[in-house]
Amino acid sequence: MKLIFCFLFTLLFLNTFAQDTTLHRFKGVFFPYPMDRPAKFSVGLTFTTMPYDITEELHFQIPALDVHLLKRVSKKLALDMRANVQVVQNLLTAGPRWATTLNDRFSISIGNEVGYWFGAVNTEGIRTRGHGFQNVPHLAIGHRFNRRVLLTFRAEALMNFGIKTYAKDTELTSDYRLFGGSTYSLILEQPFYGNKVLTIGLRGIYTDFFWQTWSLFETFDRNIFYPQVIIGLNL
Amino acid sequence: MKYFFILTSFAFLFSCRRTFEAPIPDLAWDNFNSLSAVRLQNTQGQKMEGIYSFSDGSLDFGTEAAVKWSYTAIGSDTTYHLSFFCQKDVSYFICEGKRVDSSILLNGYWRRMIGTETGRVRLTITQQNGGAKILSALPLASTDNIVITGVYGDGEAVPDQPIQLQKMRPLFRATPFEIIAHRGGGRTSDLLPASENSVEIIRMASRFGATGVEIDVRMTSDGVPILYHDGTLNERLIQKNGMIGPIENYSYAQLSALVRLIKGERIPTLREALNAVVYNTPLRYVWLDTKYVGSLQKVRDLQVEFLQKATAIGRSVTITIGLPDRDAFESFKKLPNYQNIPSVNELTREEVREVNSPIWAPRFTLGLQNAEVAAVHAEGRKVFVWTLDIPASIQEYLTNGQFDGILSNYPSAVAYYYYAKQ
Numbered sequence: 001m002k003l004i005f006c007f008l009f010t011l012l013f014l015n016t017f018a019q020d021t022t023l024h025r026f027k028g029v030f031f032p033y034p035m036d037r038p039a040k041f042s043v044g045l046t047f048t049t050m051p052y053d054i055t056e057e058l059h060f061q062i063p064a065l066d067v068h069l070l071k072r073v074s075k076k077l078a079l080d081m082r083a084n085v086q087v088v089q090n091l092l093t094a095g096p097r098w099a100t101t102l103n104d105r106f107s108i109s110i111g112n113e114v115g116y117w118f119g120a121v122n123t124e125g126i127r128t129r130g131h132g133f134q135n136v137p138h139l140a141i142g143h144r145f146n147r148r149v150l151l152t153f154r155a156e157a158l159m160n161f162g163i164k165t166y167a168k169d170t171e172l173t174s175d176y177r178l179f180g181g182s183t184y185s186l187i188l189e190q191p192f193y194g195n196k197v198l199t200i201g202l203r204g205i206y207t208d209f210f211w212q213t214w215s216l217f218e219t220f221d222r223n224i225f226y227p228q229v230i231i232g233l234n235l
Numbered sequence: 236m237k238y239f240f241i242l243t244s245f246a247f248l249f250s251c252r253r254t255f256e257a258p259i260p261d262l263a264w265d266n267f268n269s270l271s272a273v274r275l276q277n278t279q280g281q282k283m284e285g286i287y288s289f290s291d292g293s294l295d296f297g298t299e300a301a302v303k304w305s306y307t308a309i310g311s312d313t314t315y316h317l318s319f320f321c322q323k324d325v326s327y328f329i330c331e332g333k334r335v336d337s338s339i340l341l342n343g344y345w346r347r348m349i350g351t352e353t354g355r356v357r358l359t360i361t362q363q364n365g366g367a368k369i370l371s372a373l374p375l376a377s378t379d380n381i382v383i384t385g386v387y388g389d390g391e392a393v394p395d396q397p398i399q400l401q402k403m404r405p406l407f408r409a410t411p412f413e414i415i416a417h418r419g420g421g422r423t424s425d426l427l428p429a430s431e432n433s434v435e436i437i438r439m440a441s442r443f444g445a446t447g448v449e450i451d452v453r454m455t456s457d458g459v460p461i462l463y464h465d466g467t468l469n470e471r472l473i474q475k476n477g478m479i480g481p482i483e484n485y486s487y488a489q490l491s492a493l494v495r496l497i498k499g500e501r502i503p504t505l506r507e508a509l510n511a512v513v514y515n516t517p518l519r520y521v522w523l524d525t526k527y528v529g530s531l532q533k534v535r536d537l538q539v540e541f542l543q544k545a546t547a548i549g550r551s552v553t554i555t556i557g558l559p560d561r562d563a564f565e566s567f568k569k570l571p572n573y574q575n576i577p578s579v580n581e582l583t584r585e586e587v588r589e590v591n592s593p594i595w596a597p598r599f600t601l602g603l604q605n606a607e608v609a610a611v612h613a614e615g616r617k618v619f620v621w622t623l624d625i626p627a628s629i630q631e632y633l634t635n636g637q638f639d640g641i642l643s644n645y646p647s648a649v650a651y652y653y654y655a656k657q
Binding site: 052053056057059123124126128167168169170172173174175217218219220221222 | 255324325347349350351424464465466467469470471598599600601602603624625626627628631644645
């Protein structure tokens with residue numbers, strides 16, 4: 001929680017000095033808005049806190065590089081591509097996103113992303129590997145507070161399938177539910193330095209299987225909570 | 236400031252983590268608690284053991300259940316339980332039994348271990364369905380049929396969903412095998428009725444199917460061996476009380492007076508835990524997992540004392556000192572006559588031979604290792620694999636492996652797949 005509040009205070013501070021130009025008004029990759037440019041790109045980090053139920057006494061946060069590209073297909077339709085990279089385990093997603101404005105302040109989007117995760121890691125000298133697929137339908141509602149600040153609430157359903165995990169050549173996969181859980185995010189995008197846009201978000205993941213924990217071979221069939229902090233810079 | 240407060244509110248919402256629980260439901264049942272109901276005797280309960288097939292209830296519990304009788308003895312009071320280890324989703328029933336006239340009533344609860352689902356179970360074996368044979372003084376014949384009927388329900392709801400089971404065959408017992416419950420019976424995160432590494436969970440372990448337990452041993456600042464897994468006092472294992480930091484920094488008196496485990500128990504001493512194993516349970520194996528760096532002499536002294544106590548009351552109990560890493564290994568080698576001290580060794584086969592460990596314990600991720608296991612067997616040692624929780628893998632290791640025991644957080648799943656072997 002300390003980290004979250006540090007981000008919030010940083011945000012407040014930065015906002016005081018933020019530039020106010022139309023160039024970056026709708027530059028956010030999360031904000032649901034019709035595409036007013038050929039592409040939007042952001043790079044940042046996600047920090048996911050592992051819960052006690054999964055990692056027991058090791059209560060740590062796992063950072064991952066977060067690369068996000070929104071490619072215009074038509075004014076309201078875009079291709080949403082995203083990569084979560086930790087080198088030893090990675091998630092790649094892609095899918096269409098349709099967005100429209102409701103009025104001057106509000107806009108919405110719906111979409112669906114299909115993802116593939118894969119990883120390989122040596123655990124105590126034993127080669128373990130895993131891979132699987134995700135399907136993530138999502139809905140987002142955006143609110144423009146003023147010309148500078150874009151707030152997005154995004155809800156996603158998590159569907160997991162094709163999960164395979166191995167220790168050496170032995171398959172060690174539990175039966176995970178297809179409808180594995182849901183996520184809820186609140187994301188703020190606002191001007192930063194130059195024409196950049198800063199993204200700060202909080203994401204609550206409720207799932208019986210979170211892809212970053214595949215190497216722990218856990219068996220719980222209940223939606224465990226993984227808080228995630230998202231920071232990024234829209235270039 | 237508006238959006239700052241919105242984000243702050245969201246952050247506070249995030250801090251409200253959902254707490255999962257699976258409490259044992261209220262087991263009040265008028266028929267079972269009537270004055271005419273009499274507790275079943277040990278010999279009667281043992282006759283009910285076997286592999287049963289579900290004809291009703293299979294949707295939630297699978298096709299079969301292994302039914303096993305166990306006891307908990309506290310002082311002169313012995314309580315018997317009939318456990319049903321079900322084929323599906325690591326689910327089980329735990330019941331107590333009474334006779335009413337020539338029928339048998341079984342009253343208890345069910346639990347799906349990998350989730351949070353639980354509820355009441357009320358079962359009956361009528362006189363015609365085998366009740367009379369179970370209650371008679373004569374042994375059961377192989378042709379005697381037992382049919383158990385009853386109902387189960389969700390949570391505290393009045394049970395109304397039908398169950399029917401029929402006995403198919405006896406439990407498999409052709410090869411000796413240890414079913415070892417992790418942390419005394421199961422992890423706190425598995426939402427069991429007692430905390431991990433407590434005396435209370437050790438007393439329950441045989442109800443979950445265990446024939447042995449693994450417990451985690453640490454040392455207090457004043458040199459008392461206690462049971463505790465993590466290196467520090469933390470909210471995962473204890474009720475919040477403001478105490479933090481390495482558990483080795485606290486004396487036993489401080490821990491005993493000020494710290495309570497998640498379910499309200501005291502942190503037990505190793506002496507209390509071994510006392511529970513020897514005098515309160517049918518458990519026959521204890522794996523003392525060494526979680527501290529330092530002399531093992533006090534643990535060794537307790538091992539000797541309780542092996543003698545078990546022998547004195549006619550019980551065959553094996554207590555082994557765990558060697559999970561090089562630190563414990565080196566400490567073990569400082570004990571006098573260490574090659575004759577029973578130990579369970581997680582290191583290499585060479586290190587197993589070096590200290591003459593009677594048990595080698597490789598991690599499950601190393602695979603079946605049939606050739607290596609056979610080689611260790613040839614040296615007269617046993618092999619226990621840890622910590623195996625995935626049901627399909629438990630079945631695979633029991634079917635195609637050659638292990639002498641499995642350490643698991645789900646002993647009921649190991650029990651089902653072991654006893655259901657043919």
